Amino acid sequence: MFVSKKKIQDLKTKYEAELSELKSENSDLQSTISDLKSQLQVPASTIDDTRNKILEVLLNSYDGGTEFLQNNIQENLLMLDDINELNAKNGEQMINVESQTQTIAQTIETIQEYSNQLGDDSNSLNDSVISIAEIINLIKDISDQTNLLALNAAIEAARAGEHGRGFAVVADEVRKLAERTQKATQEIEININSLKQNSSSMLDISNTFIDETGKVMLILDTFNSNIENVMENSSSIRAQTGSLTNEINVSNGKLNHIKLKVQAYKELFNDVPANIIDEQSCEFGKWFSMAAGSFLKSNTQAVSSVTRHHRNVHIGLTDTLKLFKDGKESEALVRLKDVEISSDIGFKELISAVRSSSN
Incomplete structure (x- = not known):
């Protein structure tokens, strides 16, 4: 029912391994940017003005952009998925506990009803004995x-x-009857006293039973309240973890875009062929399609805007490379700036929509 230490350790090991890989990947990006900075410091005579401006766009876009991604992404998404799963199981277990607690409460209530009835019966019996x-x-x-x-x-x-002899016989019989009545009365009195004692004891026990049952009910009420708090906390944890998972997915998407744009810049400066895939095929595009159909479904304005900006990034990079190859470097620079604007606006709108959906 509970999370094992081994499970937690496995998650920690996986997280640390992926974090190390992510840091290495982020370091490669920073190295690329550092190389481009070095190129920017070369005298203008060796690099044409348009390429210099393109490089400035790159540096302005990424100089501080990779640092906040340093401690993020891929495997802690998997880790958070595992935590979500564990929390979901915990929630199910709490539902079962709550159901069982309700059953116990109903049973205790029934016992209390019987206790009250026992008390009433004891009081009635005691009254009867007194009568x-x-x-x-x-x-x-x-x-x-x-x-x-x-x-x-x-x-x-x-x-x-002599005249009162018959009367004497009657008197004698009356006396005998009185003696028998007195003897029977004494026996009844003895039994009644015993019954009174037993009845009084039963009444005391009944009162004690009622008091103890009341205490149990109070304890159970507290237990129920604690269970409700656990349920609320568990629900809150699931919601917060889900929100955090979505935000990390957004950060992961931002990192994918950084890598995609770096590929384009590498082709521009180092003639390294770039593989600019379409917006539906990238990892972020696949996740966003899922998000648009689930927790962002009601925010049609944000979904539409982010979709437009995301598409513009992919198409814009392809257009930029083509324009540059065709010698239209000024147009390529304008298109590249438009790509950076879309990337910036799109992710800001997305993170805002994600946070709004969790409120």
Whole structure:
């Protein structure tokens, strides 16, 4: 369920290797620019004025442009993809935990309902026991009065002598009945006292159970709140990581354009053939097509503008090389400046659109 140390170490190793490769590539670009700077310092008699101006365009465009790309790009995109995947899995796990927590909460609520019912039943039982005890007290009073009547009847029968013998028999039976009633009452009283004690104990246990269940509910509420925070944080991490991935893709595209334009400049100055591919075939073009169809889909104005500027960079470089070969160097310089403007505006608009899409 969790990210292993080995997985993290593998990502770190891959990232460091690709970063080293990127730094090497960036160093090559800076070396090329340094060479061109050296050429710019050669006396004007050896380089025509148009080429000098083209070189100035290059230097103005790239003198500080490669430094911010130094610590970026390719493999940390893969690393961020892995992080996104791990975060997505983490989100799924949190959803499962949340679902399980809800089930636990429902179970606890049910237990609490039963606890409340138990408490009600205990109270009712306790009330019933109290009522029974009152009835027993009443029976006891009646028994005492019956005993008293039997005693009085026996006294009166003794006074009546022979004539009160039948009355004495009745009095004796009343006395025996009173004794039985008293004995039964005593037994009932003993049982009722035991029942009262048990009922009181049950009521105490029920109250304790209700209190403990309430504490569990409070703890579970806190746990639920923590889970919600984890879910929100996980969602925020995924959003931020996705946004960062998109921004790095933009930087990667900028680096691709730098490399593409350096190829063109190399052909202009060193007669090294340049392979200027079309805007749909370059790595940035492929990524931008995906972006235009997904998270940038609603920003049609930005998509249209970036598409236009991106196309102008590729076509403009091809046009520049052709114009230069045809000896139209002034027109080539104008076209090259237009390419640099499109590259600058296009990527500024793109990074703005990417950041807006993540808000």
